[in-house]
Amino acid sequence: MYKPLVKVHLWSGLRSLVGQEVVEVRATNVAQMLNALEKEHPALSDAIDAGVSVSIDGKIYAYGLTEAVDETKEIYLLQRIKGG
Amino acid sequence: MAFDEKTEGFNVVGTRPDRPDGIDKVTGRASYGADASKAGMLHGAILRSPHAHAVIKSINLDKALALKGVKGVVTRADFAEGLTGENWNVLENVMAGEKALYDGHAVAAVAATSQLIARDALKLIEVDYEPIPHVTDVDKAMQPDAPVIREGQASKAVPAGMHPNVVDYHESGHGDVEAGFAEADLVMERTFTTEATHQGYIEPHACLATLGGDGRGELWCCTQGHWNVQKICAALVGIEQSALRVTASEIGGGFGGKTAVFIEPVALALSRKTNRPVKIAMPRADVFKATGPTASTSMDVKIGLKKDGTMTAAWGEFRSQGGAFPGSPFSFTAMCAFAPYALENVKQIGYDVMTNRPKQAAYRAPGSPMAAFAVESLLDEMCNQMGLDPLEVRLKNASKQGTKASFGPTWDRIGLVECLEAAKEHSHYAAPVPEGAGRGISCGFWFNHGGETSVTLAMSEDGTAQLMLGTPDIGGSRASMAMMAAEELGIPYEHVRATVADTATLGYNEVSHGSRVTYASGLATIEAARDTVKKLCARAAAKWGIDEDAVVWRDGCAVPSGPNAGDFDPLPIGQICRKMGATGGPIVGHYEATPEGAGVSFAVHIVDATVDRETGATSVDRYTVIQDAGKAIHPDYVEGQYQGGAAQGIGWALNEEYIYGEDGRLQNAGFLDYRIPVASDLPMIDTVIVEVPNPGHPYGVRGVGETSICPPLAAIANAVSNAAGVRMKDLPMRPSRILDALDG
Numbered sequence: 001m002y003k004p005l006v007k008v009h010l011w012s013g014l015r016s017l018v019g020q021e022v023v024e025v026r027a028t029n030v031a032q033m034l035n036a037l038e039k040e041h042p043a044l045s046d047a048i049d050a051g052v053s054v055s056i057d058g059k060i061y062a063y064g065l066t067e068a069v070d071e072t073k074e075i076y077l078l079q080r081i082k083g084g
Numbered sequence: 085m086a087f088d089e090k091t092e093g094f095n096v097v098g099t100r101p102d103r104p105d106g107i108d109k110v111t112g113r114a115s116y117g118a119d120a121s122k123a124g125m126l127h128g129a130i131l132r133s134p135h136a137h138a139v140i141k142s143i144n145l146d147k148a149l150a151l152k153g154v155k156g157v158v159t160r161a162d163f164a165e166g167l168t169g170e171n172w173n174v175l176e177n178v179m180a181g182e183k184a185l186y187d188g189h190a191v192a193a194v195a196a197t198s199q200l201i202a203r204d205a206l207k208l209i210e211v212d213y214e215p216i217p218h219v220t221d222v223d224k225a226m227q228p229d230a231p232v233i234r235e236g237q238a239s240k241a242v243p244a245g246m247h248p249n250v251v252d253y254h255e256s257g258h259g260d261v262e263a264g265f266a267e268a269d270l271v272m273e274r275t276f277t278t279e280a281t282h283q284g285y286i287e288p289h290a291c292l293a294t295l296g297g298d299g300r301g302e303l304w305c306c307t308q309g310h311w312n313v314q315k316i317c318a319a320l321v322g323i324e325q326s327a328l329r330v331t332a333s334e335i336g337g338g339f340g341g342k343t344a345v346f347i348e349p350v351a352l353a354l355s356r357k358t359n360r361p362v363k364i365a366m367p368r369a370d371v372f373k374a375t376g377p378t379a380s381t382s383m384d385v386k387i388g389l390k391k392d393g394t395m396t397a398a399w400g401e402f403r404s405q406g407g408a409f410p411g412s413p414f415s416f417t418a419m420c421a422f423a424p425y426a427l428e429n430v431k432q433i434g435y436d437v438m439t440n441r442p443k444q445a446a447y448r449a450p451g452s453p454m455a456a457f458a459v460e461s462l463l464d465e466m467c468n469q470m471g472l473d474p475l476e477v478r479l480k481n482a483s484k485q486g487t488k489a490s491f492g493p494t495w496d497r498i499g500l501v502e503c504l505e506a507a508k509e510h511s512h513y514a515a516p517v518p519e520g521a522g523r524g525i526s527c528g529f530w531f532n533h534g535g536e537t538s539v540t541l542a543m544s545e546d547g548t549a550q551l552m553l554g555t556p557d558i559g560g561s562r563a564s565m566a567m568m569a570a571e572e573l574g575i576p577y578e579h580v581r582a583t584v585a586d587t588a589t590l591g592y593n594e595v596s597h598g599s600r601v602t603y604a605s606g607l608a609t610i611e612a613a614r615d616t617v618k619k620l621c622a623r624a625a626a627k628w629g630i631d632e633d634a635v636v637w638r639d640g641c642a643v644p645s646g647p648n649a650g651d652f653d654p655l656p657i658g659q660i661c662r663k664m665g666a667t668g669g670p671i672v673g674h675y676e677a678t679p680e681g682a683g684v685s686f687a688v689h690i691v692d693a694t695v696d697r698e699t700g701a702t703s704v705d706r707y708t709v710i711q712d713a714g715k716a717i718h719p720d721y722v723e724g725q726y727q728g729g730a731a732q733g734i735g736w737a738l739n740e741e742y743i744y745g746e747d748g749r750l751q752n753a754g755f756l757d758y759r760i761p762v763a764s765d766l767p768m769i770d771t772v773i774v775e776v777p778n779p780g781h782p783y784g785v786r787g788v789g790e791t792s793i794c795p796p797l798a799a800i801a802n803a804v805s806n807a808a809g810v811r812m813k814d815l816p817m818r819p820s821r822i823l824d825a826l827d828g
Contacts, residue, residue, distance in 0.1 A: 059496055
């Protein structure tokens with residue numbers, strides 16, 4: 001199955017772990033994207049396991065593992081959003 | 085997730101009906117955490133460390149156990165072993181292991197036949213402590229010679245060479261900050277500090293637990309999220325989640341502080357040990373010492389500004405301590421700091437630091453108010469120096485749809501510009517600053533949240549509805565949910581009874597936090613009601629012998645969708661429900677999802693304040709809150725959230741603080757010495773509801789519970805600084821600080 005090459009922007013605290021500001025992985029949804037990130041960049045595993053939110057075209061998903069991603073979307077990893 | 089949007093033509097939404105819990109609360113009929121009791125119930129009490137940092141060498145329980153009336157004592161040995169991650173952190177906070185990590189840290193607990201006996205028994209527990217060096221200040225905790233709270237806690241993100249107390253690190257931004265500063269006509273940098281403050285809920289934590297030897301239990305407690313309590317308590321006492329049924333009591337305030345567990349696992353462990361129900365109600369001093377205050381911060385902020393008011397660059401370093409555990413809201417502080425502004429060059433850094441203080445808990449928009457205090461204070465000072473209107477500068481640089489957020493993503497539809505324009509047009513801003521007073525404004529930002537949500541709506545035979553929610557009502561949500569259900573069903577608000585269900589009767593619900601309830605439970609309520617309507621229409625279709633698609637719902641009745649569907653009189657909801665047993669069974673709608681479209685929210689506050697130069701006392705004379713609600717379901721409650729955030733912000737700005745002595749012990753664990761605002765401290769707080777619909781909700785709702793506490797610290801500091809003629813950079817601005825500042 002074809003999987004688009006998505007660009008994932010990392011918050012800077014993660015950039016030092018992989019040496020890049022933007023990493024590219026093949027995925028069609030957020031779950032695949034996070035799995036691919038962990039597989040290809042094991043240094044990100046702790047942060048991803050701790051919980052991340054994902055911003056897709058400006059909309060912030062706290063979970064959203066089934067949300068679709070593709071090469072046209074602006075994707076940022078953010079630290080997990082919580083509140084009071 | 086796509087929804088059928090409804091943005092106008094509301095019958096119930098937007099009105100101001102009576103609150104459903106009002107009579108219960110004013111007559112004393114409402115049951116809070118401490119109101120429950122059971123036959124054979126014991127009373128629990130918790131022994132707490134008198135030291136800020138100490139090795140627990142031994143605990144001797146013999147004398148306590150020998151006291152008549154004492155039925156059991158628990159220590160760390162009575163809880164689950166082998167926990168990891170946050171479960172371990174919570175357990176370590178609930179009951180100390182090898183070390184007491186802060187003044188007030190629990191070390192043992194007693195269950196006895198009366199509260200007095202339980203407290204007497206605490207005095208008989210012999211703990212051999214070895215006090216060790218402590219640190220309670222965030223900056224000192226980062227110094228090379230600071231005592232280490234716990235080795236090995238730092239995440240991989242922490243730069244090499246930092247003190248072990250620095251446990252996490254955040255850095256985000258874009259552009260070239262130095263190049264941006266080079267373009268500016270004025271660049272200023274300042275350091276700001278804020279103290280830890282408590283959420284200040286009036287109802288102390290209380291619970292009643294039953295846990296038998298068979299591993300099955302019941303828990304009644306005051307909480308913002310009983311499924312979360314179920315999950316954590318089950319892990320901490322080593323039972324299966326479904327074996328523990330948790331019921332949320334009425335709640336006398338939470339503000340984030342009741343998203344965590346403190347006494348509930350202890351009561352369960354005592355109940356298991358004694359085979360009796362155990363009730364624990366925290367004394368106020370324990371609430372201050374051992375439940376989460378918010379973080380304290382130390383912050384450096386630098387901004388570049390052109391003469392025309394354009395912000396060319398911004399930089400900030402935010403150091404945040406959250407007590408003796410990882411988890412302060414340092415990253416939110418960093419991410420929220422410059423969120424109101426569309427900046428080409430911005431960078432924010434955050435540090436999570438451990439100290440010998442209680443484990444911090446969320447407090448309304450955790451981390452954001454402190455960031456706004458630093459950024460908005462510096463911006464105000466720069467506007468003053470350059471002779472610029474502070475509101476025009478904010479408008480000129482405001483984030484809007486399509487601009488890039490300081491933490492990365494491109495903004496969707498947001499309402500900051502609308503809030504600023506409403507502020508500009510408000511009579512408060514147009515009025516001259518009263519003689520002797522100072523005026524301050526500030527923007528504020530919070531993300532808001534969705535989260536796991538389940539709702540069930542069951543029809544009764546008389547056509548009224550029972551709405552079962554899983555999010556404890558901390559801000560009027562039963563009223564708002566009933567209104568949304570009534571809107572969809574086309575029945576009166578009074579015909580919907582909204583109830584917060586227990587963990588055994590509904591699917592998982594995330595905690596009432598993140599301003600999520602009116603958004604997420606509201607969305608789920610609307611969808612559950614639509615599911616119900618679909619089933620009601622199907623019953624009418626069957627009665628009429630027509631296709632289900634040929635029936636629509638209008639004003640509480642099933643009606644044919646058009647002339648071709650047939651000529652039938654409208655079938656009212658009451659008639660359909662009266663026959664439901666004979667036409668297919670109970671009519672129940674439900675919805676379970678994790679809504680992900682919580683729209684972010686901005687606010688603008690305007691404050692006039694005067695300062696008594698002789699006593700240093702501050703008077704807040706006029707206060708206006710302007711905030712984007714997306715869509716106000718029940719405007720009274722929305723305004724109440726706006727006013728409540730402002731009131732708590734006034735306390736945080738002027739008086740509230742955790743005061744630690746040289747010995748690392750909390751000096752003011754009571755409302756006499758920890759001064760929250762009372763009615764006489766507050767002006768009438770005016771409110772303006774801006775409605776820029778959130779595309780992620782069927783009615784456009786955005787959460788409103790947290791954003792209102794983001795601007796007050798800065799807005800008040802700006803008003804006070806402008807009144808006093810001296811910049812206030814440390815909170816709280818208590819009279820002694822004001823006098824020191826005036827003395828130069």
